[in-house]
Amino acid sequence: MKQIYFIINPKAGNGYCLKVWKKVESKLVAEQIHFLAFFSEFPGHAKCLAEQIAEKNQQEKVIIAVGGDGTIHEVLNGLAKYDYITLGFIPGGSGNDFSRGFHIPTNPEKALQAILHLRKRTGRKIDIGKVCLTGREEHYFINNMGAGIDAIISYQVNQSRIKALLNKLSLGRLVYVYFLLKNVFTYKTARIDLSIDGKKHIFEQTWFVTVSNQPYYGGGMEIAPAAEPDDGLLDITVVHQLSRLKLLLVFISVFWGRHIHFKEVKTYKGKNITIHSTKTQYVHADGEHIGYTPLSIHLQAKAVEVLSRSRGKEEVDLKERDSNEFC
Numbered sequence: 001m002k003q004i005y006f007i008i009n010p011k012a013g014n015g016y017c018l019k020v021w022k023k024v025e026s027k028l029v030a031e032q033i034h035f036l037a038f039f040s041e042f043p044g045h046a047k048c049l050a051e052q053i054a055e056k057n058q059q060e061k062v063i064i065a066v067g068g069d070g071t072i073h074e075v076l077n078g079l080a081k082y083d084y085i086t087l088g089f090i091p092g093g094s095g096n097d098f099s100r101g102f103h104i105p106t107n108p109e110k111a112l113q114a115i116l117h118l119r120k121r122t123g124r125k126i127d128i129g130k131v132c133l134t135g136r137e138e139h140y141f142i143n144n145m146g147a148g149i150d151a152i153i154s155y156q157v158n159q160s161r162i163k164a165l166l167n168k169l170s171l172g173r174l175v176y177v178y179f180l181l182k183n184v185f186t187y188k189t190a191r192i193d194l195s196i197d198g199k200k201h202i203f204e205q206t207w208f209v210t211v212s213n214q215p216y217y218g219g220g221m222e223i224a225p226a227a228e229p230d231d232g233l234l235d236i237t238v239v240h241q242l243s244r245l246k247l248l249l250v251f252i253s254v255f256w257g258r259h260i261h262f263k264e265v266k267t268y269k270g271k272n273i274t275i276h277s278t279k280t281q282y283v284h285a286d287g288e289h290i291g292y293t294p295l296s297i298h299l300q301a302k303a304v305e306v307l308s309r310s311r312g313k314e315e316v317d318l319k320e321r322d323s324n325e326f327c
């Protein structure tokens with residue numbers, strides 16, 4: 001059996017993750033499962049830890065990220081170049097879009113149970129995206145990346161103190177609404193030149209472009225309802241040429257994946273994408289600020305083995321994530 005390593009972000013979910021870890025740790029001890037655990041001590045540390053674990057002995061291992069989407073993003077970036085590592089995830093953050101998209105239970109004990117069960121089988125090979133920014137190191141994403149107003153919002157949310165306060169009151173989602181409202185009346189749209197597998201598209205007055213590997217982002221918004229993480233394609237969503245008020249309507253409809261029916265929302269699929277903008281745009285990958293446009297994105301097909309279940313084309317019933325059906 002492969003050795004299991006845990007990388008825990010004690011700050012994820014504004015400290016909630018530590019409680020998650022305590023529960024997971026007790027269960028591991030009770031079930032006499034051998035494991036090694038490491039805590040992320042500062043932003044970027046989870047990436048270093050994952051890299052060091054992957055390098056050690058160069059043997060097959062399971063690395064389980066315990067935290068939010070930022071934690072899994074860092075762990076992914078540490079292990080993406082090592083094809084003998086299997087990635088697992090126990091949700092302990094505030095958004096947890098990875099667990100939504102990859103059908104991991106939100107309950108920590110059930111998530112662990114699912115992971116221990118899935119570890120006995122061959123993992124699922126999934127695609128990831130590689131973002132290349134001018135003069136900066138490459139970044140991999142597992143959920144999605146974006147450029148435009150959504151990237152500014154996620155940057156401001158991550159910096160804000162209100163997030164911690166609202167999370168304590170279990171109103172974490174409101175922080176996105178607050179920053180959306182703050183930006184929607186001041187943000188200046190730009191022309192975006194997009195190339196998808198060599199085909200050029202020009203969009204005037206663009207609010208944002210996202211490139212998704214799985215459907216969810218921003219803590220449960222179904223931005224790319226058709227995205228499948230193992231279909232060898234990335235799903236592109238462009239929102240452009242609409243009024244500020246209509247943009248708010250589009251954002252509301254994203255929670256149900258209905259935004260794709262607006263004529264101002266364009267969707268595509270592709271493998272190699274470039275984004276240029278007349279105005280420098282903020283860029284995020286898995287909700288973490290990584291730089292600014294211009295950039296290129298390249299699909300890395302079936303590049304990472306994950307402990308998750310595939311749902312095929314069935315509709316995802318999110319309530320089921322908490323059921324015991326993994327076992």
Ligand SMILES: Nc1ncnc2c1ncn2[C@@H]1O[C@H](COP(=O)(O)OP(=O)(O)OP(=O)(O)O)[C@@H](O)[C@H]1O
Pocket residue numbers: 009010011012013014040041042043044045046067068069070071072074092093094095096097219287288
């Ligand atoms: N010890 C630490 N102290 C402070 N920040 C840390 C530490 N370890 C990691 N981080 C940073 O914490 C940030 C948030 O982590 P993460 O995204 O996992 O949690 P979250 O924001 O609560 O969840 P989500 O992204 O799912 O909403 C990341 O940007 C990461 O770099």
